[in-house]
Amino acid sequence: MKKTLLILSLLLISLSVMAQTRMTVMLHEYDSLCPPEFPPPEHRERRMLEAVRVSRMTEVLQLSNDQISKFFPKLKQLEENQRELRNKHRTLVAQLEEMMARKAKDRDLKAKLDSIDKLQKETFKNMEKIHQELDTMLTVQQRALWRIFDQNFDEEIRRMVIQVKEKRYRRIRQ
Numbered sequence: 707m708k709k710t711l712l713i714l715s716l717l718l719i720s721l722s723v724m725a726q727t728r729m730t731v732m733l734h735e736y737d738s739l740c741p742p743e744f745p746p747p748e749h750r751e752r753r754m755l756e757a758v759r760v761s762r763m764t765e766v767l768q769l770s771n772d773q774i775s776k777f778f779p780k781l782k783q784l785e786e787n788q789r790e791l792r793n794k795h796r797t798l799v800a801q802l803e804e805m806m807a808r809k810a811k812d813r814d815l816k817a818k819l820d821s822i823d824k825l826q827k828e829t830f831k832n833m834e835k836i837h838q839e840l841d842t843m844l845t846v847q848q849r850a851l852w853r854i855f856d857q858n859f860d861e862e863i864r865r866m867v868i869q870v871k872e873k874r875y876r877r878i879r880q
Contacts, residue, residue, distance in 0.1 A: 759859060766855050767848045777843050784836040791829045798822045 764774060802818045841849050 763855055767851050773843055780840055787832055
């Protein structure tokens with residue numbers, strides 16, 4: 707986990723696209739709309755990455771100030787809900803794994819599987835509801851740009867993390 711945070715911090719530092727002042731301003735704007743739930747020193751890298759994402763998304767989607775004030779808090783809510791539901795899912799799967807190791811009865815396994823299925827349906831419904839709310843805040847063009855941005859930004863971050871890891875590996879080998 708610490709290695710990932712280090713890589714992300716190196717990645718963020720290497721993002722020459724964003725000037726430090728711009729990231730700081732966006733971080734403060736994002737925090738004012740969606741205050742962080744943890745103290746800054748513990749999650750600075752995550753917050754910086756989020757600030758870059760918000761800044762770039764604002765530029766790409768050409769969001770108005772009114773849209774920014776409504777869109778990002780709702781987006782943060784969606785992401786927090788997804789994180790919470792993923793944690794619940796992991797817990798249920800871990801319990802299922804434990805039950806399998808104990809050779810639990812089929813009816814108990816079925817009940818746990820039903821819980822997992824129910825959670826997955828709830829997750830999908832929740833995501834769909836919030837996506838619909840977010841979509842009402844954007845024009846059709848912005849909605850299309852958002853979907854494209856969301857996919858491309860995640861892939862870009864993954865590629866950068868891989869590049870940082872490869873560079874570190876090459877330096878170690880030399």
